[in-house]
Amino acid sequence: MTETTIETTLDSYYKALQSGKESDLREIVAPDILVQYHDATGLLPWGGTWQGFDAFRTFLSHVAEHLVIENVEPLERLIAEDSVVVVLRGRWLAKATGRRIEAVVSNIFTIREGRVAGYQVFPDSAAFAMALDRLAVVEAGT
Template identity: 50%
Template structure:
């Protein structure tokens, strides 16, 4: 992986962790696309979000419902302008206090040192159970 790709991801995750909107604007393109697939109505943050304002609304919706307890990187793969990270994490659902453990794949598309597309593939059933929207 190139140093530029590593730097972009490091800046992105640091800005997310700090909740730093200015730093996020420096690493995320203004026309970013977020894609988080899930069955309709299951996860409040699922769907497609566009533009930086959409990206911020996506992050706020996630943070309205989840607390990130731990995230552990498992692997990272780079193919051209696409970066795939595999993460293991634990989240607490605010409304139910349930803990959710999942492995998640984040897929980034980079252009000119900025993230232009962010896709998330995770265990939507585990999150749905944690939210109390699915029976265990």
């Protein structure tokens, strides 16, 4: 798979996410997509493994229920055969608490036949859990 094909696929994926239209998502996401959101704390409502398009939509709805994506800036893309690692800096707002999360996150995409077939996220789980009020913040010196 060429680098251009992979970049086009990722660009289409991000546009489909922004549109939120089911038809756009179905065009760019494989029916058997595997989402793995690696939540080291086990406290995030969208953490875990999600298999298939319906589960992918449920995953997205859980994220949207709890977070507003304010800004995402790709820092680096590493492409190897059918996989892409995207390192990004983002800012999110936790709806329930009004707290902001600023973190660097790594995503690994697997591309198959021009569609996203795998999506792994390696977040700053503690930062997200603290913003959601699911993990206590310990101040230095206490």
